[in-house]
Amino acid sequence: MIHRRIATAIAVAGVSALALVGCSSGGADEAAEGGGTSVEGAPAWCGPEEAVVGLLDGFGGNSWRLVTTAAGQAEVEKCPSVVEYLYADGQGDTQKSISDIQGMVASGADAIVVFPDAGEAMLPALRSAYEAGVVTVPYRVDPGGEDGVDYDIWVGADFVADGVAWGEWIEQNFPDGAKILFLSGPAGNSQGLDEREGFESVLTDPKYEFIGEQPYEVTNWDPALTQQVLTAAIAKYDQIDVIVSDFGPSLVGALPEFEKSGRSIPALATSDGNVLACFWQEKSPDNPDFLLTTVATGNDNVRLAVQHAVARATGGEIPSETIFEAPQFEDSVDGDPSEVECRDDLPGDIYLSAEMSADEQAALLE
Amino acid sequence: MTDDSTPQRLTSARLGVSKGLLTMAVSTVVLVILGFALAPSSVSQGAVLGMLPFASVLAIVGLGQMLVVQQGGIDLSVPGAVSLAVVLSTHIPNQDDSMLVPAILAVYAWAIGAGLLNGFMVGRLGLNPIIATLGTNALLFGAVLGISGGIPRTTTRLLSSIAGGRTAGIPNALLIALVVLVLVTILVKRTVAGRRFEAVGASPAAARATGLRYRTHRGAAYVWAQLLFATAGIMLAGITNQPTAFQGNTYLLTSVAVVVLGGTSLLGGRGYPVATFVAALFLSQLDQFVLALGVPFAVRTLVQAAALAIGVAIYTVDWAALRRRLAARPDASAPAAP
Numbered sequence: 001m002i003h004r005r006i007a008t009a010i011a012v013a014g015v016s017a018l019a020l021v022g023c024s025s026g027g028a029d030e031a032a033e034g035g036g037t038s039v040e041g042a043p044a045w046c047g048p049e050e051a052v053v054g055l056l057d058g059f060g061g062n063s064w065r066l067v068t069t070a071a072g073q074a075e076v077e078k079c080p081s082v083v084e085y086l087y088a089d090g091q092g093d094t095q096k097s098i099s100d101i102q103g104m105v106a107s108g109a110d111a112i113v114v115f116p117d118a119g120e121a122m123l124p125a126l127r128s129a130y131e132a133g134v135v136t137v138p139y140r141v142d143p144g145g146e147d148g149v150d151y152d153i154w155v156g157a158d159f160v161a162d163g164v165a166w167g168e169w170i171e172q173n174f175p176d177g178a179k180i181l182f183l184s185g186p187a188g189n190s191q192g193l194d195e196r197e198g199f200e201s202v203l204t205d206p207k208y209e210f211i212g213e214q215p216y217e218v219t220n221w222d223p224a225l226t227q228q229v230l231t232a233a234i235a236k237y238d239q240i241d242v243i244v245s246d247f248g249p250s251l252v253g254a255l256p257e258f259e260k261s262g263r264s265i266p267a268l269a270t271s272d273g274n275v276l277a278c279f280w281q282e283k284s285p286d287n288p289d290f291l292l293t294t295v296a297t298g299n300d301n302v303r304l305a306v307q308h309a310v311a312r313a314t315g316g317e318i319p320s321e322t323i324f325e326a327p328q329f330e331d332s333v334d335g336d337p338s339e340v341e342c343r344d345d346l347p348g349d350i351y352l353s354a355e356m357s358a359d360e361q362a363a364l365l366e
Numbered sequence: 367m368t369d370d371s372t373p374q375r376l377t378s379a380r381l382g383v384s385k386g387l388l389t390m391a392v393s394t395v396v397l398v399i400l401g402f403a404l405a406p407s408s409v410s411q412g413a414v415l416g417m418l419p420f421a422s423v424l425a426i427v428g429l430g431q432m433l434v435v436q437q438g439g440i441d442l443s444v445p446g447a448v449s450l451a452v453v454l455s456t457h458i459p460n461q462d463d464s465m466l467v468p469a470i471l472a473v474y475a476w477a478i479g480a481g482l483l484n485g486f487m488v489g490r491l492g493l494n495p496i497i498a499t500l501g502t503n504a505l506l507f508g509a510v511l512g513i514s515g516g517i518p519r520t521t522t523r524l525l526s527s528i529a530g531g532r533t534a535g536i537p538n539a540l541l542i543a544l545v546v547l548v549l550v551t552i553l554v555k556r557t558v559a560g561r562r563f564e565a566v567g568a569s570p571a572a573a574r575a576t577g578l579r580y581r582t583h584r585g586a587a588y589v590w591a592q593l594l595f596a597t598a599g600i601m602l603a604g605i606t607n608q609p610t611a612f613q614g615n616t617y618l619l620t621s622v623a624v625v626v627l628g629g630t631s632l633l634g635g636r637g638y639p640v641a642t643f644v645a646a647l648f649l650s651q652l653d654q655f656v657l658a659l660g661v662p663f664a665v666r667t668l669v670q671a672a673a674l675a676i677g678v679a680i681y682t683v684d685w686a687a688l689r690r691r692l693a694a695r696p697d698a699s700a701p702a703a704p
Binding site for chain 1: 405663
C-alpha cells in the first residue's frame, strides 16, 4: 500500500518535472527564433513574448548588493512582457546558490540572471540551467566556461578599465612619480589582478613605485582587516603618495590613521560611496594631499545583464554592449566628470554613481 | 632522601604569577624585541596605537570566553553575539547620535537574552555546550539578518569618537578593556560570589557537596560572557566605522585561543584574566609583526597557526614526562643480561 503510494508520488513528481522542463525549453526556443522586435513604449531589448525572469544573488548581505538587486528589479520592470519576477539570495552559501538555480529552473523561469560569487563552482549549475533551455546570464564575477556553451553570455565588468582610469589619473596628478599602495580583496581574487594589470599598463615608468605586498595588500574587503593592514603600511613606509583601492568606503575607518600619525591623508584612487565622499569633504581642508578620484562602483552592471537576459527570453533586440565599463565618477582635482558629491542628509551606504536616485536608495535602506 | 630542612616554596593563589601569564609576558617581550630587530615598523608608535584597539576588543571577547571556559564550558556563539552587537549599535541609531543610548540598551538586552538561553540549556538542561551555543549562534545570526537584512550602517560619530578616539594619547578602547579587566579580576578573585564561581569551575561535584548553587553559577557564566561579547561588539562598531554584518566571524577561534594561551584549562577551573589579556595583546602584536615583515598572505596565516600550536603545546604536553621518557629510552633498548 505504502509502496504503491510512494511509486505514484514519484511518478507524479517525475511527470511534472518533465512538464516544467518542457515549458522552459519551449520558451527559450521561441526566444531564439524571435529577434529584434520590441514592445512599444518599452526599451528596444524588451520583446513581445511573455517571460518569467529570475535574479539570483550569491550573497545579498550588504548595501551595495541591496542597491544592485533593486537596480536589477527596476530594469526588469521596464519591460511589460515580463509577467513574473523572482529573486533568491544564496547568502554566501555555494550549496544554496546552486540549489537556488535548480529551484528556479524547476519553477519555470524562462531567464535567470546570476551573480556567481563562488566563481567556477557555479559553472555546473549554470550549464545545467542553460542545457535545460533557460536563458542563463551570469554577470560581474567570471564563472569560467564559454558563452553559448555553458551559458548564454557572461556580462562581466571591465576591471582592467578601472585600473587604466586610476593609472591615468595618477600619471596626470603625479607627473614626477609616486609611491603607490594597492589594496584589494581576498588573496588571488581576479578583480584585483585585472585592476593591477590596468594601472600597470599606464604607469610603466620606474618613477612609479609599487609598495607593500605584491600584487596587492590582502584585505578581504573587510574594514577591520583593512584598518590593520593600512596601519602597518603607514608605520612601515614614510612616504605613501597614492592609495589605490577597489572598495573605497571600507577605507573610511582606516584613513584617519594617517592623521593620528601626524601625516596628511594621501591621494586616493578608488570606487565611490556616499560615506567616502562625505569623509573627503570633511577631511580635505586639513589634509592638503588628500586628492580623490572614483570610478562608479558598478551597481548598474546588473542592468546590462538583465537587458541581455530579457532580450533573449522575450525576443527583443539584444544589446550590442557585452561588458560593463564602469564610468569615471568623481575627481576632486578638476571636477571632471563630477565634483566629489556628498549627501550628508542621507545614509553613508548609498552610491551616488548608480542610476537609481539617491533618495530611492535611501528608502531601500530604511 | 628528600631534604626536609629546605622549606617547601609556597605559591599563593592571589599573588603568584601564573605559568600562563609568565609565558605570555615573555612571549610578548620576545615578540617586541624581534620586532625591533626584524621589522622596526611593527613596534613604531603608529602601528602599536593602531593595534591596541583591536587587541582590546579581542581581550574583552577573550575574558568573556574565559569565564565560560572556567566552568568547563565553551561559548561558540561569539560570532553571532559580536555581529549582532555591531549591527544593533549601527542600525538602530542610523547615524543619529541621540539614538545611541537606546541602541546600546538594546544590545545588552539581547546579550542577556542570549546568555540566559545558553545558561539555561547548558546549566539547567545539561546540554553539551558546543551544540547548545552553536545553536544560539545560528539564532543570533538569524537576528542579525532579520534586523538588518545583512546590511549594517555607518557608525554614529559619537560612538566612533568614543571607541576609536584617544584620551591623553591612549586609545579609549584600551582604557575600556582595562576597566573590564579590573572588574572581572576583582569580581572573580575578590568577592565571595566570585570565589564560589571559581570553586564551582574547579570541581562541580565538590561545590555541590558543599551546598553551592553550582548550576546557577554554571549558567550565569554564559550571561557574563554575552555581556562582554556585547561590549566588544559595540567597541568594534565604533573602531571600524563602516563595519560589515558579519564582523564577529574572526573572533570564534581567536577568543578560545587567547583563553588557552593565557593558561586557563579547557577542562575548567581557575581562570587567568590578566594572562588572557596579555595573550590578546600577544596575538594582535603577532599579526602586526607578520604584516610589517611584509611576507605573503599565506606565510602570515601559517605563522599565526604555528604560534597557536606552540602556545597550546606548552600547556598541554607534559614536558617533564617527555624528557624522562627520552632520557630513559637508551636504557630500555639495551639488551638484558642473561
